[in-house]
Amino acid sequence: MSLISTLARLEAVSTGRAHAAATVRHRHLADRPLVFVPLTTAGEAGAPLGALVGTDRDAPRLLVVPQPRDRDLRFVFLAELADVVLPYVEAYADIVEAAERNETDPETGKRVKVEVELCADAPQLIVPSRAGADFVRLLGRSMRFRRTAEQDPETPHPAPPRVPLLGRWLTHFGERARVPGSALLLAMTDVLSRHWATGQSTLEDQHLGALLAWIDPPEGTTGAEAALRAELARDPQGQLCCPPAGPATDPAFDNRLLAPAIERYDRARTALAAAEDGLQADDRLGDLTAAEREIRALVESRTRPTWDAVWRGLDLLRALPDGAHVEERWTRDRWSFTSHRDRVLAGEPPQPRRDDAVTAANKLASREREQARLDAQEALDDPLVMAGRRLAGEAFAGEVTDVVMAYSEGKRPSPRPLVTVRTDDRPQLGERAKVYRSLGGKPQAAEFVGYEDDGALVVLRIVDKMGRGKEPETGSVPEKGDRLCFTLFEHDQRGGAKLPDPENTPWTHGGPPGEATAPAPDPVTEEDVL
Amino acid sequence: MTAVFDPGAEAARATADILDDTLNGQARGVVVDSPPGAGKSTLVVRAALELADAGRPLMVVAQTNAQVDDLVLRLAEKNAELPVGRLHSSDADPYDKALDDLPNVRKSAKAADLSGLAVVISTAAKWAHVKVDEPWRHAIVDEAYQMRSDSLLAVAGLFERALFVGDPGQLDPFSIVGSEQWAGLSYDPSASAVTTLLAHNPELPQHRLPVSWRLPASAAPLVSDAFYSYTRFRSGTDHGDRQLTFGVPSDGSGPDRVIDEAAESGWGLLELPARHTPRTDPEAVRAVATVVRRLLDRGGAATSERSPDPAPLTADRIAVGTAHRDQAAAVRAALAELGVTDVTVDTANRLQGREYDVTVVLHPLSGRPDATAFHLETGRLCVLTSRHRHACIVVCRAGVGDLLDDYPSTEPVQLGTLVKFPDGWEANHAVLARLAEHRVEWRP
Numbered sequence: 001m002s003l004i005s006t007l008a009r010l011e012a013v014s015t016g017r018a019h020a021a022a023t024v025r026h027r028h029l030a031d032r033p034l035v036f037v038p039l040t041t042a043g044e045a046g047a048p049l050g051a052l053v054g055t056d057r058d059a060p061r062l063l064v065v066p067q068p069r070d071r072d073l074r075f076v077f078l079a080e081l082a083d084v085v086l087p088y089v090e091a092y093a094d095i096v097e098a099a100e101r102n103e104t105d106p107e108t109g110k111r112v113k114v115e116v117e118l119c120a121d122a123p124q125l126i127v128p129s130r131a132g133a134d135f136v137r138l139l140g141r142s143m144r145f146r147r148t149a150e151q152d153p154e155t156p157h158p159a160p161p162r163v164p165l166l167g168r169w170l171t172h173f174g175e176r177a178r179v180p181g182s183a184l185l186l187a188m189t190d191v192l193s194r195h196w197a198t199g200q201s202t203l204e205d206q207h208l209g210a211l212l213a214w215i216d217p218p219e220g221t222t223g224a225e226a227a228l229r230a231e232l233a234r235d236p237q238g239q240l241c242c243p244p245a246g247p248a249t250d251p252a253f254d255n256r257l258l259a260p261a262i263e264r265y266d267r268a269r270t271a272l273a274a275a276e277d278g279l280q281a282d283d284r285l286g287d288l289t290a291a292e293r294e295i296r297a298l299v300e301s302r303t304r305p306t307w308d309a310v311w312r313g314l315d316l317l318r319a320l321p322d323g324a325h326v327e328e329r330w331t332r333d334r335w336s337f338t339s340h341r342d343r344v345l346a347g348e349p350p351q352p353r354r355d356d357a358v359t360a361a362n363k364l365a366s367r368e369r370e371q372a373r374l375d376a377q378e379a380l381d382d383p384l385v386m387a388g389r390r391l392a393g394e395a396f397a398g399e400v401t402d403v404v405m406a407y408s409e410g411k412r413p414s415p416r417p418l419v420t421v422r423t424d425d426r427p428q429l430g431e432r433a434k435v436y437r438s439l440g441g442k443p444q445a446a447e448f449v450g451y452e453d454d455g456a457l458v459v460l461r462i463v464d465k466m467g468r469g470k471e472p473e474t475g476s477v478p479e480k481g482d483r484l485c486f487t488l489f490e491h492d493q494r495g496g497a498k499l500p501d502p503e504n505t506p507w508t509h510g511g512p513p514g515e516a517t518a519p520a521p522d523p524v525t526e527e528d529v530l
Numbered sequence: 531m532t533a534v535f536d537p538g539a540e541a542a543r544a545t546a547d548i549l550d551d552t553l554n555g556q557a558r559g560v561v562v563d564s565p566p567g568a569g570k571s572t573l574v575v576r577a578a579l580e581l582a583d584a585g586r587p588l589m590v591v592a593q594t595n596a597q598v599d600d601l602v603l604r605l606a607e608k609n610a611e612l613p614v615g616r617l618h619s620s621d622a623d624p625y626d627k628a629l630d631d632l633p634n635v636r637k638s639a640k641a642a643d644l645s646g647l648a649v650v651i652s653t654a655a656k657w658a659h660v661k662v663d664e665p666w667r668h669a670i671v672d673e674a675y676q677m678r679s680d681s682l683l684a685v686a687g688l689f690e691r692a693l694f695v696g697d698p699g700q701l702d703p704f705s706i707v708g709s710e711q712w713a714g715l716s717y718d719p720s721a722s723a724v725t726t727l728l729a730h731n732p733e734l735p736q737h738r739l740p741v742s743w744r745l746p747a748s749a750a751p752l753v754s755d756a757f758y759s760y761t762r763f764r765s766g767t768d769h770g771d772r773q774l775t776f777g778v779p780s781d782g783s784g785p786d787r788v789i790d791e792a793a794e795s796g797w798g799l800l801e802l803p804a805r806h807t808p809r810t811d812p813e814a815v816r817a818v819a820t821v822v823r824r825l826l827d828r829g830g831a832a833t834s835e836r837s838p839d840p841a842p843l844t845a846d847r848i849a850v851g852t853a854h855r856d857q858a859a860a861v862r863a864a865l866a867e868l869g870v871t872d873v874t875v876d877t878a879n880r881l882q883g884r885e886y887d888v889t890v891v892l893h894p895l896s897g898r899p900d901a902t903a904f905h906l907e908t909g910r911l912c913v914l915t916s917r918h919r920h921a922c923i924v925v926c927r928a929g930v931g932d933l934l935d936d937y938p939s940t941e942p943v944q945l946g947t948l949v950k951f952p953d954g955w956e957a958n959h960a961v962l963a964r965l966a967e968h969r970v971e972w973r974p
Contacts, residue, residue: 003808178707178708178711180707354715355711355712355715356717357683357717357719358683360680360712360715360717360718360719361679361680361683361684361717361719363719364680364705364707364709364712364719364720365680365719367707368705368706368707370707371706371707372706392856393856393859428855428856428859432623463622496658497655497658497659497684499680499683499684500683500684500687504687505683506683506686506687507558507686507730507731508559508682508683508686508723508726508727508730508731509679509682509683509686509717509726509730510716510717510730511730
């Protein structure tokens with residue numbers, strides 16, 4: 001944890017309210033995000049119990065699996081989920097704008113500009129917590145290799161038509177969420193704790209109720225009191241007043257309310273199946289419907305508070321102005337969305353179960369680049385974030401006290417002005433360290449020359465962005481009295497080296513992965529047909 | 531009766547086997563594990579010279595520019611006639627200026643300019659940008675345990691066969707973003723190059739250098755037990771072969787007493803009162819700086835197998851190691867206040883591969899309220915406690931033992947990954963137990 005976040009947390013403890021950790025919003029928020037609050041069944045990985053989903057905060061769609069171990073009911077749930085999510089996603093797929101992309105011409109091997117479509121906007125999925133994002137990934141994994149009756153008439157348990165496609169999209173959302181700074185799939189707790197520092201640990205910050213209690217405590221209470229209540233307070237029936245944001249449910253709820261309700265449902269179903277005539281069946285169908293309604297009410301009672309909390313979090317975040325680079329990062333999300341749309345349209349198979357060596361290395365490299373870029377952009381967009389970097393010795397701000405013109409040696413001398421900056425910061429400048437400042441949105445580099453006046457004055461030599469002539473272009477050299485901020489980190493990231501194509505994977509990494517074959521569906525296991 | 535261990539002969543036999551496998555073996559790769567100070571660089575230089583003599587075009591992959599420059603200088607020292615290419619980046623000041631004085635070293639930012647030279651050396655990052663039609667016959671990959679699997683993937687197409695040399699006990703490569711999704715895959719891009727290489731080619735011959743020439747007899751058993759418990763090594767020198775003496779007697783202060791203890795036994799622990807502190811704990815930082823100041827002031831002299839006459843303990847023979855960069859910066863500032871300038875102060879990552887007479891270490895867990903995976907990493911402590919030829923002085927707050935007991939390692943075990951053993955928790959305890967025998971309590 002950085003020094004500034006420790007200080008902010010201490011401040012939050014002493015004031016009883018979360019402290020701002022950012023002055024602008026560092027993640028894009030869509031105008032019409034799709035909020036998804038899923039619940040899962042205890043004891044069985046990936047068995048959904050129900051969900052609230054939708055784009056209208058007043059009218060969420062409630063989906064429930066009354067008997068979570070029944071595969072047919074689970075498919076019904078997933079099909080209903082597909083009916084909500086896919087139209088939302090596909091609505092963004094059709095509105096496109098023209099864009100250019102650099103591609104390698106397969107014949108000449110040269111980089112050429114190609115006209116392509118770019119979706120004008122992209123869908124955004126919001127889940128309450130990081131565990132919710134993992135659940136999206138798990139749902140995606142469990143669906144994308146399913147076969148529908150149309151794809152494979154022989155398959156013993158065909159999936160409803162749009163379920164594999166939903167699996168591919170959820171997989172894409174889940175995978176994209178691993179890219180730092182991306183916003184296709186956001187976990188509300190992560191975004192909120194990026195923007196506020198609370199007086200509790202980062203682990204406790206993953207409880208959406210407690211986090212919101214710190215950020216916006218009810219009138220007359222402190223954040224600590226409100227957070228404690230959100231975590232622990234129970235009603236006279238022993239149920240948590242603020243149910244966990246899921247997808248896991250509270251064991252007290254499972255044992256005392258859910259299990260008996262599911263049991264009643266099972267009994268009603270068995271009784272219906274054993275009905276001997278139409279009249280009896282009608283009666284028993286009524287019992288079954290009542291039992292199902294009861295479970296629906298239970299699921300709604302546990303998801304609705306979370307649903308409201310997510311929207312409250314969105315309200316809080318929307319009150320912050322957009323960071324300057326947020327739009328640029330969202331554009332990359334749009335590219336990601338567009339290219340997956342293209343893969344689906346082109347009839348490509350679902351994402352493989354495991355990345356091959358080259359894909360994995362490429363993903364890791366691009367995520368590291370994105371992380372470095374995000375760290376730099378957040379600091380440039382937000383003086384409070386930059387203050388943290390300054391405190392850590394990774395940047396310094398101050399006033400220019402002197403500028404001396406100097407030139408490089410050589411046949412064509414170029415300007416290399418010496419700039420002296422007075423600063424109270426303590427940057428960790430090594431010998432000839434490179435520093436950067438933002439000049440009209442572009443980084444200008446300088447070299448550390450030395451300290452003067454016991455470290456209060458930093459002497460720098462500006463080395464670029466001054467034009468080609470002997471005299472620097474106007475405005476490209478700092479002037480006496482300018483207040484500037486230099487960073488020790490680079491503002492932009494260079495692209496990495498190109499890795500070999502997967503079919504040229506070297507012997508050290510197991511050689512080429514072999515012919516791409518259509519992935520087989522997941523084998524049916526005993527658990528699938530309980 | 532056990533045979534008498536002759537370190538020189540053992541090391542020579544291991545080196546001969548390695549060179550034989552490299553020059554005459556059939557396998558595409560040879561892996562050499564080298565404990566701290568076991569002559570890894572010497573081996574690399576020798577293998578390079580022999581491969582060049584055999585007329586095989588050789589590329590050498592190192593991890594940092596400093597390592598590359600160092601190798602070029604060592605090669606030139608052994609054989610000034612050998613045509614060597616130094617492939618460098620196109621940044622300003624891409625290589626050590628000392629290379630300009632070597633007539634047979636050609637430097638370029640383009641691989642094509644260096645074709646035909648017997649040996650071409652560069653960093654993994656630079657090699658990754660090189661494209662060739664005809665791969666090199668042979669490569670040497672230095673510090674292969676510190677190289678990430680994905681950077682090996684980027685360069686492995688450039689050579690047919692390779693010698694991989696490295697120290698498995700030092701810091702593992704790291705990535706700044708999570709890579710759990712690939713954990714357990716044989717080609718996990720965040721794993722070390724050797725892990726991936728051996729997962730795919732388990733039949734490759736693996737060798738080990740058995741003797742540490744750097745670590746004194748007082749340190750080798752501890753470092754070997756704590757960090758290399760399945761691949762033990764010995765020190766090349768015996769007790770009494772090395773001596774550290776001081777002209778100025780102790781003034782009785784904590785720093786002086788710990789210096790005497792370390793001079794006598796090879797280890798010293800300067801223990802400050804227990805306290806939770808920020809990372810740049812001002813008292814501990816000042817204690818580190820004071821110890822260094824006293825080391826210099828007291829006229830230290832080191833006698834060893836290299837120099838039977840006492841060699842003065844100068845600033846360039848002392849290093850300070852820390853876990854974090856801000857700690858290093860704080861120590862540098864404190865040293866400057868005491869008028870000490872030429873002592874190396876750096877983090878474990880940057881001290882890898884370096885050697886000093888005396889090291890002063892700020893314990894990674896000193897003053898911490900918690901023990902994270904970063905601070906428990908085996909390699910970090912291993913690097914910090916294995917840089918010295920004579921003595922290592924650790925400065926630490928009391929209570930680290932309790933801290934360790936409060937924080938047993940809880941990293942999730944991932945299926946299919948090799949569990950590192952001993953883990954950092956165990957290694958920390960082993961080192962701490964040994965240091966406790968050489969403890970000097972001090973209240974500054």
